Amino acid sequence: MKFPRLSKKLAAIMACATVMVGTATANVDPNLPEYRETRGISGNLSSIGSDTLNNLMTLWAEEFQGFYPNVNVQIQGAGTGTAPPALTEGTANFGPMSRGIRDTEQAAFEQRHGYAPTLVPVAIDMIAVFVNKDNPIEGLSIPQVDAIFSSTGRCGLDQDITRWGQVGLSGAWANRDITLYSRNAVSGTYGYFRQHALCDGDFRDSINEQPGSASVVQGVTESINGIGYSGIGYRTSGVRVVPLAREHGGSFAEATAENAASGDYPLARYLYVAVNKHPNRGLAPLEREFLKMVLSKPGQEVVDRDGFVPLPESVAKRIREDIGL
Structure with a gap:
């Protein structure tokens, strides 16, 4: 699954959503769902990738740990180019990226896993x-x-x-x-x-x-x-x-x-979090709940606080459906 950079169609959806939710400093769509924690979530998550998303991933990790204190999240933000190799080699659960994946990066991942990585749009920068x-x-x-x-x-x-x-x-x-x-x-x-x-x-x-x-x-x-x-x-x-x-x-x-x-x-442009998702299986519980929170109202409020543009629910809903959240 690939998502384009900010397209005319998305721009039109975004424009309508911006009118609905108000000003640029308070434009978190009230129609975004609240996040509800689920039982039995614990363990370790790691993120390797974009420097642009480094602070945002840290803030999301803090928000997530508010729901799940027994989850430990490790974050490295050396640059987007470090994300695809980390996902390919299995040294990270998430690969934050400030651009789409390159053909060579996708080919290396597909050679190892037999399918393409999934890029999840999480904010607009x-x-x-x-x-x-x-x-x-x-x-x-x-x-x-x-x-x-x-x-x-x-x-x-x-x-x-x-x-x-x-x-x-x-x-x-x-x-x-x-x-x-x-x-x-x-x-x-x-x-x-x-x-x-x-x-x-x-x-x-x-x-x-x-x-x-x-x-x-x-x-x-x-x-x-x-x-x-x-x-x-x-x-x-x-x-x-x-x-x-x-x-x-x-x-x-x-x-x-x-x-x-x-x-x-x-x-x-879109900002992404890349993840290793088998096309015929759901995400592992830890990864699923983290992304569900990111694409919920509290997750997009973090986006707004960190100075980026939140996704409207009309876009976030489509993304959640596409990745089975």
Whole structure:
């Protein structure tokens, strides 16, 4: 079972749900079911994968342990690229991923197990482009973002952008060189940004690769000339989120739940938890109950608190049915 990145159909469902449930800061669908604990749940769960989802998985683990104090959850968040091998080798129950699975990763899993892994959408994220809090930039188009970060310029702008004056800043900002901060290649966010913000181009050699999203944000916080990207859940008071336009010359859209739902914000995506589920069998009780909680009202309230966009019940219900919860 595969789920696409945020599609027009899902965007329409999300938009309707957002209207029903209210504002971006309180948009947990009241129609999501409450979670009811079941008897006999204990043991160990392990999660290896996305740095973007690391804090969210930790918060979900705490919520789950509130229902089941005898469950121990171990979480590692080195990057999405570590999730498929961990699932394939059986060293983790869950593989959080901030992108879809690659053909080579799926092939390795299928060779070992005879069927594909299951990717469960658990939240919607927006990739934010961050600048220092004192940077007055009004917004950027995706072609401008590409011209800043890439060496290939595949999104259509016919110039490299290396100084802030080239994107409209004046005065003391005009001749300031842009300092680039990026995730590293093991990161699903790196791969997603490369595909959707660089039009499958190549990053500049001058980027400062960071081991985690928090490090990207910290770098931009400490550099007046800095720009970087990560999941929006890593936003802090030291940075600003830059509004983005899909086309050069288009209207800028802020990174809000409404704009993710409508499709106006160009860098919205699913976040997934991958799991080893045999196509003809149900999940093991521990894994089943954890995912059931994640896709319930308390689980999606955790999503909202952590700065991501919760799934509406119309979407969560379909996912629960698809995986037999």
